[in-house]
Amino acid sequence: MTMKRFFDDAFHRPRALLLIAAAAATAIASGAMFLSMHEAEPIVAGPGVTSQKMLSDYVPAMAGTPADTPVFILEGAEPGGTALVLGGTHPQEISGLMGAVLMVENATPQRGRIIVLPQANRSGFTHTDPLEGFPHTYKIETAGGTRWFRVGMRLTNPVHQWPDPDLHLHPQSGERMVGWESRNLNRNFPGDPDGRYTTRLNAAIVALARAEGVDIVLDMHEAYPEYPIINMLVAHERAFEIATLTMIGLQTRGIAMDLMASPPALRGLSHREFGDHTEAFAILSETANPAMGRFRGRTDEALVVEGKDVNYVRAAALDRLFVPFDENGHPLRERTARQLATIEEMLIAYNEANPDKQVEVSGIPAYQAVIDEGIGRFLLPVPAQ
Ligand SMILES: [Zn+2]
Incomplete structure (x- = not known):
């Protein structure tokens, strides 16, 4: 025809x-x-941000790729140590991004530096899993207007790395993993600059940590309430003393937190490989996100932000969860407050152990204030384009 x-x-x-x-x-x-x-999503450089870079400033090969990501540097007037804070290693675990954003928009170091990557795996923010009904975005109201943020997924978008092998081998150790873990930023540290998208990104973040002489890393994560590793820190053996003091500091404030050691045979994770391959003390934090779990009901923006779900209240009554869960749920503001309190206590513990290379910072939104007044109270207005 x-x-x-x-x-x-x-x-x-x-x-x-x-x-x-x-x-x-x-x-x-x-x-x-x-x-x-x-x-x-827009992230606003707050009063403590002294310079803003991209990951490609450290590894030029990242320029123009979807993996390139903003790096916020907050430097105090006095010299000291350097802390690296990672959000968005797993972009579905949104208290990590939000904790990082609130640091960028509020924290001001007096001594030493804090380097923040809010969207460590930017590709993971560009998709959601099919057939799961996840919202793509959520909104937070602020005095200066509505801010919006992404709900991403745990893995790199297949648009940026495809296909998955049947079996994924961790490049350095040869540890065997299921194929899709080749797209998992937290299974591929310390990375491979000549590898595929995800391992190249791993290698670039490690290159940044080495170039900046990072002394301590916190990688902020979430998991579902029926998973045992929640409200927990996972620490490399060199960081165990600092992580123990961090946990005690949090518990003293009434914030339940547990601690486990990074298993030496479990490779590719930030708490293992930053500890093994850089000078840094490496710690990972986990909060409990009901929007990620299999027991969840309707998966909408309300669940993502407010974290309330009757199914989880029932599951808690049946003793099926690893966190308490009542009708108040676990809202994003509470989980973000936990991440921020973890940063505060971790820096106190790090400073005690490293008096010559301290990181002193003010302006981190206080735990109870974030819970009582909400996240929006601590977000800056986005400047007009
Ligand atoms: Zn995670």
């Missing part, structure tokens, strides 16, 4: 025209949605 004949026929068949129009409308709408998912 020639094109002319096709259009002649279509012209005489209103139903065909209608179908073509419907197909075009669907393609345009889904295309626009797809492209909009690749736009990152």
